[in-house]
Amino acid sequence: xxxxxxxxxxxxxxxxxxxxxxxxxxxxxxxxxxxxxxxxxxxxxxxxxxxxxxxxxxxxxxxxxxxxxxxxxxxxxxxxxxxxxxxxxxxxxxxxxxxxxxxxxxxxxxxxxxxxxxxxxxxxxxxxxxxxxxxxxxxxxxxxxxxxxxxxxxxxxxxxxxxxxxxxxxxxxxxxxxxxxxxxxxxxxxxxxxxxxxxxxxxxxxxxxxxxxxxxxxxxxxxxxxxxxxxxxxxxxxxxxxxxxxxxxxxxxxxxxxxxxxxxxxxxxxxxxxxxxxxxxxxxxxxxxxxxxxxxxxxxxxxxxxxxxxxxxxxxxxxxxxxxxxxxxxxxxxxxxxxxxxxxxxxxxxxxxxxxxxxxxxxxxxxxxxxxxxxxxxxxxxxxxxxxxxxxxxxxxxxxxxxxxxxxxxxxxxxxxxxxxxxxxxxxxxxxxxxxxxxxxxxxxxxxxxxxxxxxxxxxxxxxxxxxxxxxxxxxxxxxxxxxxxxxxxxxxxxxxxxxxxxx
Amino acid sequence: xxxxxxxxxxxxxxxxxxxxxxxxxxxxxxxxxxxxxxxxxxxxxxxxxxxxxxxxxxxxxxxxxxxxxxxxxxxxxxxxxxxxxxxxxxxxxxxxxxxxxxxxxxxxxxxxxxxxxxxxxxxxxxxxxxxxxxxxxxxxxxxxxxxxxxxxxxxxxxxxxxxxxxxxxxxxxxxxxxxxxxxxxxxxxxxxxxxxxxxxxxxxxxxxxxxxxxxxxxxxxxxxxxxxxxxxxxxxxxxxxxxxxxxxxxxxxxxxxxxxxxxxxxxxxxxxxxxxxxxxxxxxxxxxxxxxxxxxxxxxxxxxxxxxxxxxxxxxxxxxxxxxxxxxxxxxxxxxxxxxxxxxxxxxxxxxxxxxxxxxxxxxxxxx
Numbered sequence: 001x002x003x004x005x006x007x008x009x010x011x012x013x014x015x016x017x018x019x020x021x022x023x024x025x026x027x028x029x030x031x032x033x034x035x036x037x038x039x040x041x042x043x044x045x046x047x048x049x050x051x052x053x054x055x056x057x058x059x060x061x062x063x064x065x066x067x068x069x070x071x072x073x074x075x076x077x078x079x080x081x082x083x084x085x086x087x088x089x090x091x092x093x094x095x096x097x098x099x100x101x102x103x104x105x106x107x108x109x110x111x112x113x114x115x116x117x118x119x120x121x122x123x124x125x126x127x128x129x130x131x132x133x134x135x136x137x138x139x140x141x142x143x144x145x146x147x148x149x150x151x152x153x154x155x156x157x158x159x160x161x162x163x164x165x166x167x168x169x170x171x172x173x174x175x176x177x178x179x180x181x182x183x184x185x186x187x188x189x190x191x192x193x194x195x196x197x198x199x200x201x202x203x204x205x206x207x208x209x210x211x212x213x214x215x216x217x218x219x220x221x222x223x224x225x226x227x228x229x230x231x232x233x234x235x236x237x238x239x240x241x242x243x244x245x246x247x248x249x250x251x252x253x254x255x256x257x258x259x260x261x262x263x264x265x266x267x268x269x270x271x272x273x274x275x276x277x278x279x280x281x282x283x284x285x286x287x288x289x290x291x292x293x294x295x296x297x298x299x300x301x302x303x304x305x306x307x308x309x310x311x312x313x314x315x316x317x318x319x320x321x322x323x324x325x326x327x328x329x330x331x332x333x334x335x336x337x338x339x340x341x342x343x344x345x346x347x348x349x350x351x352x353x354x355x356x357x358x359x360x361x362x363x364x365x366x367x368x369x370x371x372x373x374x375x376x377x378x379x380x381x382x383x384x385x386x387x388x389x390x391x392x393x394x395x396x397x398x399x400x401x402x403x404x405x406x407x408x409x410x411x412x413x414x415x416x417x418x419x420x421x422x423x424x425x426x427x428x429x430x431x432x433x434x435x436x437x438x439x440x441x442x443x444x445x446x447x448x449x450x451x452x453x454x455x456x457x458x459x460x461x462x463x464x465x466x467x468x469x470x471x472x473x474x475x476x477x478x479x480x481x482x483x484x485x486x487x488x489x490x491x492x493x494x495x496x497x498x499x500x501x502x503x504x
Numbered sequence: 505x506x507x508x509x510x511x512x513x514x515x516x517x518x519x520x521x522x523x524x525x526x527x528x529x530x531x532x533x534x535x536x537x538x539x540x541x542x543x544x545x546x547x548x549x550x551x552x553x554x555x556x557x558x559x560x561x562x563x564x565x566x567x568x569x570x571x572x573x574x575x576x577x578x579x580x581x582x583x584x585x586x587x588x589x590x591x592x593x594x595x596x597x598x599x600x601x602x603x604x605x606x607x608x609x610x611x612x613x614x615x616x617x618x619x620x621x622x623x624x625x626x627x628x629x630x631x632x633x634x635x636x637x638x639x640x641x642x643x644x645x646x647x648x649x650x651x652x653x654x655x656x657x658x659x660x661x662x663x664x665x666x667x668x669x670x671x672x673x674x675x676x677x678x679x680x681x682x683x684x685x686x687x688x689x690x691x692x693x694x695x696x697x698x699x700x701x702x703x704x705x706x707x708x709x710x711x712x713x714x715x716x717x718x719x720x721x722x723x724x725x726x727x728x729x730x731x732x733x734x735x736x737x738x739x740x741x742x743x744x745x746x747x748x749x750x751x752x753x754x755x756x757x758x759x760x761x762x763x764x765x766x767x768x769x770x771x772x773x774x775x776x777x778x779x780x781x782x783x784x785x786x787x788x789x790x791x792x793x794x795x796x797x798x799x800x801x802x803x804x805x806x807x808x809x810x811x812x813x814x815x816x817x818x819x820x821x822x823x824x825x826x827x828x829x830x831x832x833x834x835x836x837x838x839x840x841x842x843x844x845x846x847x848x849x850x851x852x853x854x855x856x857x858x859x860x861x862x863x864x865x866x867x868x869x870x871x872x
Contacts, residue, residue, distance in 0.1 A: 043509075044507065044508075044509040047509055047512075048509070052508075056508065056511065056512055056515075057512060058512055058513075058515040058516040058519055058553075059512075059516070059553070059555070060509065060512045061509060061510075061511075061512030061513035061514070061515055061516035061517075062513075062516045062552060062553060064509045064512065064513050065513055065516065065517075065550075066550060066552075069550060152515075156555060159555050160555050160556050160557060161557075161558075162557075163557055163558065163559070164558070299651075299652045299655050299656065300652060303651065303652070311570050311571065315569060315570070315571075316567070316568055316569050316570055317570070320570070321570070390570060391570055391571055391572060392568060392569070392570050393568070393569055393570070393571075393573065393575075394566055394567075394568055394569075395566050395567055395568075395569055396566035397566065401578065403578045404566075404567075404578070405576055405577065405578050406569070406573045406574070406575055406576065406577045407566070407575060407576070408575060409575065414568055417566060417567065417568050418568045421567065421568070426560075427558075427559065428558055428559065428560060430558055447558070452560045452561070453560070453561050454558060454559065454560060454561065455559055455560065455561040456561070457556075458556040458557060458558070458559060459556075459558055461531075461556035462556045462557055462558050464556075465556070476558075
């Protein structure tokens with residue numbers, strides 16, 4: 001166990017004993033380095049997404065400003081920050097009381113266990129500290145060479161598109177095999193034979209000379225290649241498509257790939273927010289209450305823990321939902337409340353007493369933490385009973401009162417809404433359908449509409465960003481007020497054209 | 505060394521203030537963070553730049569929440585800083601008090617005019633009374649209740665009376681259990697400053713001139729307030745005689761008659777001597793006039809007062825000459841002639857509103 005320069009011997013001993021305890025519970029984590037920082041350093045690190053060596057950009061300064069103000073007005077405080085890396089880095093706030101440090105360390109080890117074992121994180125780079133520092137160096141180099149404004153403006157453009165990656169891909173694709181550029185005769189079309197003029201046998205070579213026929217064949221092949229779609233099937237990883245096909249100079253391509261790599265690195269954390277926080281909270285409560293707490297610390301612990309799982313009235317707290325789901329799963333698998341017998345049982349009283357003493361709860365939650373992400377986690381384990389017991393509801397916007405109202409406690413509706421929010425991490429699903437639209441090298445994207453419209457002004461500005469990369473007109477097909485529309489930006493102006501649904 | 509995040513932040517600040525990258529200006533949202541001050545919500549200005557993305561329009565979307573409530577119930581405001589991805593900008597917030605940050609304003613001014621920070625004079629033992637929380641007592645306001653100590657008292661009582669049940673460890677504190685933080689007043693060293701505003705209200709000073717004085721005083725006030733913890737302001741108006749007035753009268757009085765500037769300087773000197781011992785205070789007199797002083801040797805008297813009495817006492821004496829419909833007077837030239845190497849005396853000509861900017865810079869650019 002390593003420790004940072006400002007970690008006191010007492011904290012180091014504590015870290016060691018908590019690590020041992022965590023291992024004895026079956027948690028399996030990378031080496032974890034604890035660094036003790038003051039609130040300002042903490043805010044700085046948090047603004048950089050956990051990486052002090054990240055590339056320079058004003059947006060991190062903006063995040064910092066927010067955290068600083070939040071801290072100085074007493075609205076928020078970051079107790080801890082942990083980085084998915086091997087070894088993992090965890091930052092502790094200097095002014096935390098000893099009981100807080102214990103809680104936070106227990107919490108951190110569970111997070112690192114999750115990073116190491118959950119499938120979503122499998123493709124992430126475990127040397128991200130180095131990669132980020134490397135990115136920083138490269139960006140600084142471009143800033144020096146091409147000027148701060150040029151580099152920064154290009155980064156702004158990339159940031160504007162950084163949600164156009166394939167969030168649910170199991171791994172990040174580096175490069176795809178080069179697209180097809182030739183077509184055989186059979187593929188060129190059913191009437192691939194060049195028509196011949198009618199001629200008598202002995203005239204054939206003069207009226208339909210072989211050279212001419214060959215020329216014609218060649219022309220047809222070329223045409224067929226032009227009609228080939230790029231990409232062959234709709235591409236969700238729009239940034240990759242742009243990297244491979246947009247006419248960008250090397251340095252801009254590199255900046256775009258930096259933004260894309262970092263987007264992929266952070267994606268799993270967004271994808272497993274409920275699970276990851278639930279898992280860490282489950283373990284810190286277990287380790288604290290069973291082993292770590294001194295009698296004198298109980299009240300402070302309870303106070304802070306209740307802050308962690310506090311849900312504002314009508315709000316939603318991923319820590320709490322995740323924790324409750326993990327506990328629910330553990331109980332159900334301990335008591336054998338699963339499988340066809342349980343599902344088919346209609347007797348309410350029998351269900352209440354149900355306890356087959358299967359005792360596999362612990363095993364089950366470890367399996368869940370390895371195999372699931374938020375979407376599948378909620379989909380599989382959120383039951384009607386759970387929903388009722390935890391008083392979940394669905395709310396909707398009411399135009400007349402200009403407020404949100406509780407509109408249903410129906411299980412299906414709640415679950416649908418939650419899954420919708422989680423799918424694609426609340427981002428619209430947009431794919432490249434054609435990189436050679438109208439055979440004029442224009443870019444055609446389709447938004448897969450799922451009930452909610454895009455924010456139009458922002459969509460148009462994002463098209464502008466796309467244009468800056470693609471440098472040819474860009475189109476986005478979407479649905480606005482239940483009508484299919486194509487938004488276009490041709491470099492000068494925006495147009496909206498209505499199309500029939502089938503045209504796509 | 506400036507940390508890297510400070511560089512990124514200053515870059516962000518410059519974008520917000522429109523110095524660089526104008527193409528981003530339209531994405532600036534002047535958001536706010538909702539804080540709580542006692543019972544009221546306060547708003548903390550929080551400019552943000554929202555880079556456009558392909559994203560969902562928020563308004564029509566519903567979400568999932570947790571808690572009590574009947575179908576149809578409206579939802580209360582979300583907790584400050586509450587992290588609920590679905591209901592980010594959900595229900596309307598009840599704003600009761602809006603505070604526009606004067607600190608931010610002063611910072612802007614300082615940056616804009618490149619004003620140096622003021623070095624308070626000497627090291628004086630000026631003290632101010634501050635509350636310091638030192639102990640615990642059994643009475644006090646609920647807002648100062650010490651949760652942990654109260655809880656511990658309640659637990660002690662329940663153990664002692666045998667009502668504590670380890671299997672159902674519910675502890676309910678009663679009034680006698682409650683403990684409150686208590687405070688003591690301590691004296692801390694502090695820098696204080698007084699600004700004496702002096703304005704000529706003779707017949708030749710019109711409304712336009714007064715408006716200029718008012719705008720300029722506001723900015724001076726804002727700047728000095730950002731530099732000192734405590735600022736007092738005194739106001740003097742004068743024509744042929746000088747009187748001390750309150751702020752409202754200062755800006756609204758319109759007298760007529762002649763101008764005898766020495767009367768005001770005398771009064772200013774008296775006020776300083778009576779209330780603001782030089783050892784304890786940083787003193788800033790600002791005098792605005794159209795410079796049309798009465799003849800008969802009054803200017804000479806002014807020069808004497810300044811040289812012998814006022815200048816040795818003050819940090820800075822600023823004289824701003826406002827141009828009136830009757831032209832600009834002689835006074836500023838006389839001063840400049842007398843004080844060739846102005847140290848504590850700064851003069852400035854203010855032709856019109858646009859000149860205010862330059863004038864503030866002249867006044868405050870010395871950092872004293």
